[in-house]
Amino acid sequence: MERQEALRAARERMGRLTKPPRSLGHLEEVALRLAALQGRVQPELGPGAVVVAAADHGVAAEGVSAYPQEVTYQMVLNFLRGGAAINRFAEVADCRVYVLDVGVKGELPHHPRLLGAKVREGTGNLAREAAMTLEEAERALQAGREAARRAIAEGATLLAAGDMGIGNTTAAAALTAALLGLPPERVVGRGTGVGEEGLKRKREAVAKALARLRPGMAPLEVAAEVGGLELLAIAGVYLEGYRAGLPLVLDGFPVSAGALLAWRLEPGLKENLFAGHLSREPGHRPILEALDLRPLLDLDLALGEGTGAVLAMPLLRAAARILHMATFEEAGVSDRL
Numbered sequence: 001m002e003r004q005e006a007l008r009a010a011r012e013r014m015g016r017l018t019k020p021p022r023s024l025g026h027l028e029e030v031a032l033r034l035a036a037l038q039g040r041v042q043p044e045l046g047p048g049a050v051v052v053a054a055a056d057h058g059v060a061a062e063g064v065s066a067y068p069q070e071v072t073y074q075m076v077l078n079f080l081r082g083g084a085a086i087n088r089f090a091e092v093a094d095c096r097v098y099v100l101d102v103g104v105k106g107e108l109p110h111h112p113r114l115l116g117a118k119v120r121e122g123t124g125n126l127a128r129e130a131a132m133t134l135e136e137a138e139r140a141l142q143a144g145r146e147a148a149r150r151a152i153a154e155g156a157t158l159l160a161a162g163d164m165g166i167g168n169t170t171a172a173a174a175l176t177a178a179l180l181g182l183p184p185e186r187v188v189g190r191g192t193g194v195g196e197e198g199l200k201r202k203r204e205a206v207a208k209a210l211a212r213l214r215p216g217m218a219p220l221e222v223a224a225e226v227g228g229l230e231l232l233a234i235a236g237v238y239l240e241g242y243r244a245g246l247p248l249v250l251d252g253f254p255v256s257a258g259a260l261l262a263w264r265l266e267p268g269l270k271e272n273l274f275a276g277h278l279s280r281e282p283g284h285r286p287i288l289e290a291l292d293l294r295p296l297l298d299l300d301l302a303l304g305e306g307t308g309a310v311l312a313m314p315l316l317r318a319a320a321r322i323l324h325m326a327t328f329e330e331a332g333v334s335d336r337l
């Protein structure tokens with residue numbers, strides 16, 4: 001069924017379901033969007049997948065994170081062993097976890113769920129130099145696309161990206177500020193929990209990166225300048241998911257910054273996006289506003305890894321089930337007076 005036709009028919013069915021009008025609130029809008037996306041009045045959602053893209057950041061040398069850089073590598077091992085928050089949440093959300101190395105410092109062991117596509121061992125320090133070359137940016141984007149293709153081939157019907165990279169809330173802030181034309185103060189937050197001094201260093205690092213940008217730069221050139229490699233890969237995951245026509249679930253700040261880039265590269269992609277949650281990071285809200293998205297959850301999360309996206313997957317499935325409810329006529333329930 002064609003999209004507009006499915007949307008019209010789903011709206012009409014929504015009006016006949018055994019519930020007062022609009023009583024399922026925002027979930028009704030989600031249900032209708034899913035119907036339109038799938039071109040069917042009764043949308044079906046099965047297993048999900050999250051591609052957790054990992055890479056290191058040269059800007060970590062500026063003291064912009066509360067944790068040391070090695071945590072990126074160590075957390076990748078934790079993902080592979082199944083001990084991280086994303087693993088625990090994925091278990092209860094019928095979601096597969098794929099880990100994608102696009103730029104982690106150090107050699108990682110072979111593992112069936114680790115997709116190795118290291119472009120370089122961490123970015124350049126965005127406060128002083130370009131994070132990467134345009135060619136490296138393209139390779140990171142491509143790695144994300146390939147990871148998404150694998151997840152879809154293995155049965156994903158709902159797709160999310162996750163992020164891991166110490167220092168990446170600084171890179172995400174620079175990318176968001178550049179793409180939305182916002183000052184550093186609006187988009188820089190505490191990340192893993194830096195203090196006042198750390199916050200100041202983050203703002204300065206972002207301001208220095210922004211000062212190198214020239215008017216008229218293409219979105220991919222901007223992303224190469226400020227990084228990071230996993231943000232490019234995340235953009236690739238969403239671009240490929242869009243190509244396959246899947247519903248795409250956003251996580252928090254770094255993931256949404258990657259999705260913002262994907263949207264700039266492919267404006268139609270907005271139609272497939274669902275905001276899993278609203279992060280505590282201040283830069284997240286302006287991204288969701290620019291994309292005109294309302295978050296499904298607002299739980300004061302500030303972790304990343306794809307956790308907020310995966311938590312929202314059961315809600316998206318529930319929304320799809322709304323259109324499988326009985327109508328007043330089918331159930332023999334009396335309609336509104």
Ligand SMILES: Cc1cc2ncn([C@H]3O[C@H](COP(=O)(O)O)[C@@H](O)[C@H]3O)c2cc1C
Binds near residue numbers: 067168169170
């Ligand atoms: C143990 C641990 C697990 C994490 N999982 C995700 N992040 C999150 O925190 C990092 C970004 O914050 P910042 O810019 O302040 O470094 C990213 O790696 C992100 O995914 C973690 C951070 C830590 C410490």
Ligand SMILES: O=C(O)c1cccnc1
Binds near residue numbers: 304
């Ligand atoms: O919003 C997020 O996803 C987030 C916030 C802090 C650190 N890492 C990720």
